[in-house]
Amino acid sequence: MLSRATVVSAKRALWNTRQLTPASHRIWASTLVVSEPLVDGATPAATLSTATAAQKLGNETVDLLVVGETAPTHIPAGITKVYHVPLSNRLSETVANAIETVVKTKDCNIVVGTSTKFGSTVIPRVAAQLDVSPVTDILEIEAPNTFIRPMYAGNVLGKVVSKEAEKKVLSVRPTSFEKAELVDCTAVETVDGVAAFDKAEWVGESVSKSDRPDLGSATIVVSGGRGIKSGENFPILEALADKLGAAVGASRAAVDAGFCPNDWQVGQTGKVVAPDLYIAAGISGAIQHLSGMKDSKVIVAINTDPEAPIFQVADYGLNQDLFTAVPELTEKL
Numbered sequence: 001m002l003s004r005a006t007v008v009s010a011k012r013a014l015w016n017t018r019q020l021t022p023a024s025h026r027i028w029a030s031t032l033v034v035s036e037p038l039v040d041g042a043t044p045a046a047t048l049s050t051a052t053a054a055q056k057l058g059n060e061t062v063d064l065l066v067v068g069e070t071a072p073t074h075i076p077a078g079i080t081k082v083y084h085v086p087l088s089n090r091l092s093e094t095v096a097n098a099i100e101t102v103v104k105t106k107d108c109n110i111v112v113g114t115s116t117k118f119g120s121t122v123i124p125r126v127a128a129q130l131d132v133s134p135v136t137d138i139l140e141i142e143a144p145n146t147f148i149r150p151m152y153a154g155n156v157l158g159k160v161v162s163k164e165a166e167k168k169v170l171s172v173r174p175t176s177f178e179k180a181e182l183v184d185c186t187a188v189e190t191v192d193g194v195a196a197f198d199k200a201e202w203v204g205e206s207v208s209k210s211d212r213p214d215l216g217s218a219t220i221v222v223s224g225g226r227g228i229k230s231g232e233n234f235p236i237l238e239a240l241a242d243k244l245g246a247a248v249g250a251s252r253a254a255v256d257a258g259f260c261p262n263d264w265q266v267g268q269t270g271k272v273v274a275p276d277l278y279i280a281a282g283i284s285g286a287i288q289h290l291s292g293m294k295d296s297k298v299i300v301a302i303n304t305d306p307e308a309p310i311f312q313v314a315d316y317g318l319n320q321d322l323f324t325a326v327p328e329l330t331e332k333l
C-alpha cells in the first residue's frame with residue numbers, strides 16, 4: 001500500500017504538471033459547478049456543458065451546487081457530490097452567498113458557472129466576495145490556468161492566464177463545450193445556514209413555455225431581422241422553423257421594434273447560439289449580432305442587399321426577397 005506521503009507527492013507532481021500552484025492544504029480540493037436553475041428537476045443543458053469544462057480544470061473531483069426549492073433528480077455524469085441549498089429565493093445575491101458558504105466550508109477551490117444571464121449576474125458577485133479576479137465567458141481551456149475568451153464583441157480571441165493560486169472563479173460559454181451525459185442523482189448533501197439576501201424580495205418567476213426547442217441549445221435556429229418588417233410577418237419564419245424542428249431567434253432591431261419577444265434575441269446582448277444550422281432572414285449581420293451566432297456550423301443568409309455583411313460569414317447566401325424565398329423553402333421542405 002502507498003504511504004500517504006507517497007500519495008501526496010504523486011498528487012503534487014500531477015498538480016505541477018497541470019500548471020497549478022500547489023498549496024498543500026488544497027491538493028484535495030474540488031471544483032464546484034454552479035447549476036443553472038433546474039428544469040423539471042433536471043440539470044439544464046447549459047450546466048451539462050459547464051460540467052464537461054469543469055473536468056478540464058485540474059482538480060480530481062467535480063461537485064455540483066444547486067440553489068432552489070427542490071434537489072435535482074438528474075445531474076451531469078462525473079459529479080462526485082451534490083450540494084443543495086433549499087432556498088426559493090434565487091436572487092443572484094443569495095446564490096452568491098450560497099456559493100461562498102460552500103467554498104468556505106467544503107474545500108472547493110475552483111468555482112465554475114455558465115456565461116448565461118443567470119451566471120453573468122452570479123459569478124462576478126462571487127468573485128468579489130471571495131476577492132478573486134474572475135475569468136468569464138471561457139471558450140477553451142488550454143491548461144487549468146490558461147483560458148481563451150472573446151474580446152471586443154468576439155472580434156478578437158484573448159488568451160488569459162490566471163495568476164490566482166488559491167481560488168479561481170470562472171464562467172464558461174456552454175456552446176463551446178460538449179454536454180455531459182445526464183445521470184440519476186442518488187445522493188444530495190443539504191447545505192443550511194446560507195443567508196438569503198433580504199434587501200429585495202423574490203416574488204417568483206414566469207417561464208415562457210414553448211413547444212419549440214430552447215434557443216440556447218437548439219440544433220437549428222431560424223432568425224428574423226428588421227427585414228421582416230412587422231410582427232405580423234414573423235409567422236412566415238415560424239412556419240419554416242416548425243418544418244425544421246428549429247428554435248426561432250431574432251436580431252435586436254426586430255426585438256426593439258416589438259416584432260417578437262425579447263428572449264428571442266441573438267447576439268452580444270442576447271443569447272449566444274452555436275447550432276448546426278443558423279438561417280438568418282432579413283438580418284444585415286451587424287457585429288453585435290454576429291458575436292451571438294458566428295460559431296454556428298452552417299450559416300444560411302437570405303437578404304436583398306448583396307453587400308450585407310452577413311454574407312461574409314454565411315456558408316450559403318441567398319440574395320433574394322425573404323417574402324418569396326422563405327415560403328418557397330418551407331413548401332419545398
Ligand SMILES: Cc1cc2nc3c(=O)[nH]c(=O)nc-3n(C[C@H](O)[C@H](O)[C@H](O)COP(=O)(O)OP(=O)(O)OC[C@H]3O[C@@H](n4cnc5c(N)ncnc54)[C@H](O)[C@@H]3O)c2cc1C
Pocket residue numbers: 224225226227228250251252253254265266267268269270271281282283284285286287288289292302303304305308320321322323
Ligand atoms: C451595445 C450594443 C449591443 C447590441 N446587441 C445586439 C444583439 O445582441 N443582437 C443584435 O442582433 N443586435 C445587437 N445590436 C444592434 C446591432 O448593432 C444592429 O443594429 C442590429 O443587429 C440590426 O438588426 P437587423 O440586422 O435586423 O437590422 P438592419 O441592420 O436594419 O438590417 C435589416 C436587413 O434586412 C434586409 N432586408 C430588408 N428587406 C428584406 C427582404 N424583404 N428580404 C430579405 N432581406 C431584407 C436589409 O437588406 C438589411 O440587410 C447591439 C448594438 C449595440 C450598440
